[in-house]
Amino acid sequence: MKTSAFTPHASSYYAATTNSQPARPVLAEHLDVDVCIIGAGYTGLSAGLHLTEAGFKVVIVEAARVGWGASGRNGGQIVNSYSRDLDVIEARYGADTAGALGAMAFEGGRIIRERIARYSIDCVLKNGGVFAAITPGHFTHLQKQKALWERYGHTQLQLLDANATRQIVASDRYHGALLDMSAGHLHPLNLALGEAAAFESLGGRIFEDTPAIRVERRFRPIVHTPQGSVTANFVIVAGNAYLGNLVPELAAKSMPCGSQIVVTEPLGALADKLLPQDYCIEDCNYLLDYYRLTEDKRLLFGGGVVYGARDPAHIEAIIIPKLLKTFPQLANIKIDYAWTGNFLLTLSRLPQMGRLDHNIYYSQGCSGHGVTFTHLAGKLLAEVLQGQATRFDAFAKLPHLPFPGGRLLQVPFTAIGAWYYDLRDRLGL
Known part of the structure; x- marks a missing residue:
């Protein structure tokens, strides 16, 4: 055999x-x-x-x-x-x-x-996940999301203001957050x-x-x-x-798209300062960042989208600026792992x-x-x-719709759309 x-x-x-x-x-x-x-x-x-x-x-x-x-x-x-x-x-x-x-x-x-x-x-398995609002508009969206999900019977939710959010994630980026205790990592x-x-x-x-x-x-x-x-x-x-x-x-x-992840060296006691409740986090941007701690106290940080699922040559160059924007206190941290993986996008x-x-x-x-x-x-x-x-x-x-222009044009059309939403994220719209 x-x-x-x-x-x-x-x-x-x-x-x-x-x-x-x-x-x-x-x-x-x-x-x-x-x-x-x-x-x-x-x-x-x-x-x-x-x-x-x-x-x-x-x-x-x-x-x-x-x-x-x-x-x-x-x-x-x-x-x-x-x-x-x-x-x-x-x-x-x-x-x-x-x-x-x-x-x-x-x-x-x-x-x-x-x-x-x-x-x-x-x-x-660890319980608890957080949607983090980078802009006031994001926080307004999270308030509506909480009401929406509760209308559909989901009740394990808690809105957090900026001060409460800083007790969960040691970053000054966020205006507030929505905690979902049925989420996790x-x-x-x-x-x-x-x-x-x-x-x-x-x-x-x-x-x-x-x-x-x-x-x-x-x-x-x-x-x-x-x-x-x-x-x-x-x-x-x-x-x-x-x-x-x-x-x-x-x-x-459908279209395969790549997302990139890096994992730091073990952070020891610093890990508990970054994420004291050990919840996982994702922000509210269209091209969002997501991160959490691993069992051995490393920071796993992901984000970025490569349309068409080609493997980028420099994963760290894509992710590290995002990581440092959230956690500038990790400026000298060593990255032990970096990889890409594909998810499948529909129109x-x-x-x-x-x-x-x-x-x-x-x-x-x-x-x-x-x-x-x-x-x-x-x-x-x-x-x-x-x-x-x-x-x-x-x-x-x-409806299971094909991408406009067929497979030949699905990558450029989608990338243009992503550029538009990324611009909105950058302008805080």
Whole structure:
């Protein structure tokens, strides 16, 4: 049996502090199962775990390794709702759609916590997340966001003025903040590995270094890989930003974008002065910064967007100025890790779920809210395969629009739009 040991994880802090994981095989046979899932990130793992719990025979094929993409590289923050909030959804699509999506907007974080508790996943979960207002206008927005979320039943929220915010984060940048105690942070790669172990403990099988190279659409679809294939009753496409051109109609409606992260050397006692409550933080800019402490008292700081997902040559040059603008007291700090990872952007900034055929389903395009939404998506995919389509269809009915100008122009058009919003951020509008 050929085992997977050939595609390493990105050279990140997470990879350097990962829990042990078993050697997983490359698919070199022809299998027949209930469900074949393409992609062993959070969406695929969440769907696979829900389905195996329901008694389905499930195989996951992964082009690299479990959690190799965004699931193992992100900022590790549990952030509620969607990249476009419920007021925008209501204005665009009506009260009924907003009500349906609003009822699920805070479910992803609950699913994560339930998985961690049920399967004893060691991923350093910490509760509490903060939206930080850089301008007075941001703080006004947070006041409205609190009222909006409470209207949809979310009550674990507290508005903080500038003085109270400084007790949470040692920076003079912020006019106030919104604290969400149902948010939090964790080690994302270890969460993925723990979910994979739970899936395998229930009889699920994962094949690494096994890219799907073709999906044969037929009464029982076949997923072809370089050395094998999987025939299934259902296929779930869960490659997200790393799907490539396997399904061209999905690629036309989404765009991979890169985000960059650096991690400092251990800060010791200084870490507790920077973030005394150990909450995670993200600011309210359109091109936002996000940061938190790691278990060993380093500062993990991320931000920046590279449209089209090319890897920037100088990650530190992008992120360090942002870090020092927030924490000038770290001017001489050493950076031990720097990496980039891709998330998938949609034109609407809302996730896309749907059917490619009566037995081929997909979920993609979390647009920056992937940690929580992917866990909800996995549950919805498991529901629809069991004949419960109502919640899945609430997302499937949303318009999945292609980028103007097709794939050739999606990067420049999106970058122009981002430049406009970045200018607004800089002017404090």
